[in-house]
Amino acid sequence: xxxxxxxxxxxxxxxxxxxxxxxxxxxxxxxxxxxxxxxxxxxxxxxxxxxxxxxxxxxxxxxxxxxxxxxxxxxxxxxxxxxxxxxxxxxxxxxxxxxxxxxxxx
DNA sequence: AAGCTGACTCGCT
DNA sequence: GAGCGAGCCAGCT
Numbered sequence: 001x002x003x004x005x006x007x008x009x010x011x012x013x014x015x016x017x018x019x020x021x022x023x024x025x026x027x028x029x030x031x032x033x034x035x036x037x038x039x040x041x042x043x044x045x046x047x048x049x050x051x052x053x054x055x056x057x058x059x060x061x062x063x064x065x066x067x068x069x070x071x072x073x074x075x076x077x078x079x080x081x082x083x084x085x086x087x088x089x090x091x092x093x094x095x096x097x098x099x100x101x102x103x104x105x106x
Numbered sequence: 107a108a109g110c111t112g113a114c115t116c117g118c119t
Numbered sequence: 120g121a122g123c124g125a126g127c128c129a130g131c132t
Contacts, residue, residue, distance in 0.1 A: 010129065029114055033128095043129050045113040050130085052113075060113080068113035075113090 010039060011047035017100075018048065021059040023082040025098030026091055028063040035100065065090035 007015060013036045021027055029041035036044070045068070048057045058078040061067045065087070067075040076089065085092040 008130075033114090039128050040126095041114040042112065042127065043114090046111090046129070047113095049113050057113075062113090063115060070113060 007047065007051040010036065010043060011051050013038075014044050014047040015051055015055050018052075018055040018057060018060055020100065021056055021098055023056075023059075024084055024096075026059050026061055026079065026084055026093070026096045027098055028093065029060060030063050031097070032060060061091060063093070065093045065096075067091075 014032055017032050017035050018027070029044045032044045033039060033041045041063070044060070048055070048060060058067075058071070058075045059082075061075065061079075066072075066089075067079075076086075076091075079091060079096075080086060085095040
């Protein structure tokens with residue numbers, strides 16, 4: 001193996017955005033991809049899977065409010081600890097979704 | 107260069 | 120509300 005330890009430019013952007021997410025708030029993979037304006041939600045997930053270590057990856061979840069299948073419960077626990085609004089086993093995206101640059105209110 | 111994989115999303119049933 | 124299939128794009132072998 002010896003995989004590259006250096007994240008690609010795309011991954012760097014993703015990591016930067018994720019690290020900007022404040023506690024108690026979350027972002028969907030598609031939302032992050034939208035900020036990067038490049039690739040798709042899948043690439044965001046892959047970038048985090050490879051270089052996610054170092055950023056609050058648990059604050060990034062699926063568009064429907066469910067967490068990644070590989071972490072699911074682990075991520076849910078972390079989010080709950082930060083005060084993220086939950087609706088059953090899924091995150092209440094309507095209340096937890098975070099937008100950059102203090103857009104709109106809240 | 108070509109093909110396969112993957113921390114996803116959307117539309118339809 | 121839950122399940123299934125097709126589409127999508129960057130990275131790795």
